[in-house]
Amino acid sequence: MIKLEGALYPWRFRLVLLLLAVMVGAIVWRIIDLQIFDHDFLQAHGDARSVRHIPIPAHRGLMTDRNGEPLAVSTPVTTLWANGKELQAAKAMWPTLAEALGQKPDDFARRLQANANREFMYLVRGLTPEQGQKILDLKVPGVYSIEEFRRFYPAGEVAAHVVGFTDVDDRGREGMELAFDEWLAGVPGKRQVLKDRRGRLIKDVQVTQNAKAGKALALSIDLRLQYLAHRELRNALVEFGAKAGSLVMVDVKTGEILAMVNQPTYNPNNRRTIHPAAMRNRAMTDVFEPGSTVKPFSISAALETGRWKPTDTVNVAPGWLRIGKYTIRDVSRNSGVLDLTGILIKSSNVGVSKVAFDIGAEAIYSVMQQVGFGQDTGLSFPGERVGNLPNHRKWGQAETATLAYGYGLSVTAVQLAHAYSVLANNGRSVPLSLIRVDKTPDSVQVIPEDIAKTVQGMLQQVIEAPGGVYRAKVPGYHVAGKSGTARKTTAGTKGYTPHSYRSLFAGFAPSHNPRIALAVVIDEPTKDGYYGGLVSAPVYSRVMAGGLRLMNVTPDNLPSEEDVKTVDATSNKGGRG
Known part of the structure; x- marks a missing residue:
């Protein structure tokens, strides 16, 4: 019966073979196209799974008084973050890490448990580079660092109301820091890096965009x-x-x-107990x-x-x-x-x-x-x-x-x-x-x-x-x-x-x-x-x-020579008496 149908309708068999051949040809052509002619497509998708762009923080512009005395300067700080999933495999090191961070072990452990499924969480922000490096030297799996900048105000409370301050993300929140935020902020750069599927850094490839520092601002105040x-x-x-x-x-x-x-x-350098x-x-x-x-x-x-x-x-x-x-x-x-x-x-x-x-x-x-x-x-x-x-x-x-x-x-x-x-x-x-x-x-x-x-x-x-x-x-x-x-x-x-x-x-x-x-x-x-x-x-x-x-303004109401002589004469008489 099968042979009879194939004999009666040979064109159907040939059509199926033709369709199969076309499909195979299309697949082969696509392979050749991707490997030879359009190889950027595969490279882009491969890079998307391994190449990352991480921001390079911009140095906020210097704020000075009219004579160049600094009123607001940016200093480099280290921010530590963690991959919650990776930290779950290193529970034995949690007490050591909590002690290094200056946090209570029990509270720290509860926080990590609550973020167990997150791949990013802040541990602490604004450490000095030395403090950050001491914690990184503990080699706790899943703990990483980011370089940031923190604002420091040399004049402290004296110029606080004029200068203002920035928040933890270095954005202006009060005073001239807020009024001229765009001028001072600068433009962050980008660095291309290779990371594995767990987000761990494999290689620092190149800087794709340099950070542009913010512009300086000279205030009128002396x-x-x-x-x-x-x-x-x-x-x-x-x-x-x-x-x-x-x-x-x-x-x-x-x-x-x-x-x-x-x-x-x-004091803008310590705002923990400020009254509004x-x-x-x-x-x-x-x-x-x-x-x-x-x-x-x-x-x-x-x-x-x-x-x-x-x-x-x-x-x-x-x-x-x-x-x-x-x-x-x-x-x-x-x-x-x-x-x-x-x-x-x-x-x-x-x-x-x-x-x-x-x-x-x-x-x-x-x-x-x-x-x-x-x-x-x-x-x-x-x-x-x-x-x-x-x-x-x-x-x-x-x-x-x-x-x-x-x-x-x-x-x-x-x-x-x-x-x-x-x-x-x-x-x-x-x-x-x-x-x-x-x-x-x-x-x-x-x-x-x-x-x-x-x-x-x-x-x-x-x-x-x-x-x-x-x-x-x-x-x-x-x-x-x-x-x-x-x-x-x-x-x-x-x-x-x-x-x-x-x-x-x-x-x-x-x-x-x-x-x-x-x-x-x-x-x-x-x-x-x-x-x-x-x-x-x-x-x-x-x-x-x-x-x-x-301001070196010349006095205009000094006593005359006659007044000075009169005062001197009176003083001398008083001395003799």
Whole structure:
């Protein structure tokens, strides 16, 4: 029957043979093609099972102060990892490995058991190369190492709020480390290696892509000034039992921030016990009502309208002023007549309010906006706040008065320092910078030069005139500034918290050719007073004195030869007596 069918249908048999021949031919051709013509295919798949590319960490860029002093450097560290499956075959060595890692044997064993089926797990990160090599020398099967970098901060807590820090993966998480992460980070490289099926390294083949180191970053701060400001602010908090404080120093001509310190602070090299509040850069993130420190800008607005001259007077008797249900009071219980300079010296709320009623709140608002209140500083610092400068459609007397003497608006310490730098720079506003500036930036005239110079002279009298803030004086220099004392509000409550104040002082020096603008904010002093002229002014004096000397600014208030001779003669007479 079979022979009959084959005889009857010979073409079927030939078709089957032909199909078999075609299949065999296709297989043979594919073998020849893969071995001779397309051998890259087999090589690629073979390499995929044995060739690996492991990352080469990039060296993060160096961060320095304006003079090249290191603020953040990267040091090589060793990270140890393990293949959980391989470690299961070496349980006898677990206690030895746990001891070398500084871990409890029982906890370590439970951790390895929980990761028994994983081919990768971290054992410890950030060891020094010497520590890592000691553990590798134990020859524990399944334990391997990775070369990484760890950030170190030579200035420690002194520059922590500005510099910030990186996380365990060397990525920026705070401060300038975060703001310039892409600039500093660099690009990791790749190394081609051969590994067996268990992932063990057989051969280091070649570097396929070199790591590209991050770029260096020179900040505007001067580490010498930073140390000085940090010390004086810390001492003031201890002396007056204050809760916190901030200090900002600005180069008047370039807009560079020369020092920025906050208390409390933290050590970025050891962050195990850091309290979150200590990590806050208060100079950038904390807003407050600036109080009397804004009165010079209200006076500037009055002079700019042309309705007022420095010699014009205001009757501030009897030292208080009733507006509806509100009463404006002068702390010093002023009475009588004050000119515009006297309003600043006596810090008269009544006087500046009457001036504000005459010129209108819009004029004061315009000046405050031009000097940077309620505006972005352009620093692009993580978490920075812009504060609030209210702009009412219709200004009532109460809103006008409070704006004039520094309530109803909120600013940061950086904005306050910048505003005073505008006055110090003859009314020209220069953009702030936390990066070193090698070329003087363009400036914008926001207050007429003659008015700015007039206010500079007034603020010098605030310190040097009888009854002025003598604690802010700097030996050898004429300086200018204004104190302020602002009541504090508490979140979630209406009105002001009893017996809770911020002590403020802002100014610039030398007053005839200013180089430095400085703002000091001390939060909730609890001992020996709370007025800005008592608490913050001495900090201003000491930091400004050290800053002027470190920047080699020529003294402009040295005693004359006649004064020196008179002092010498008096001393000699006293010696003979």
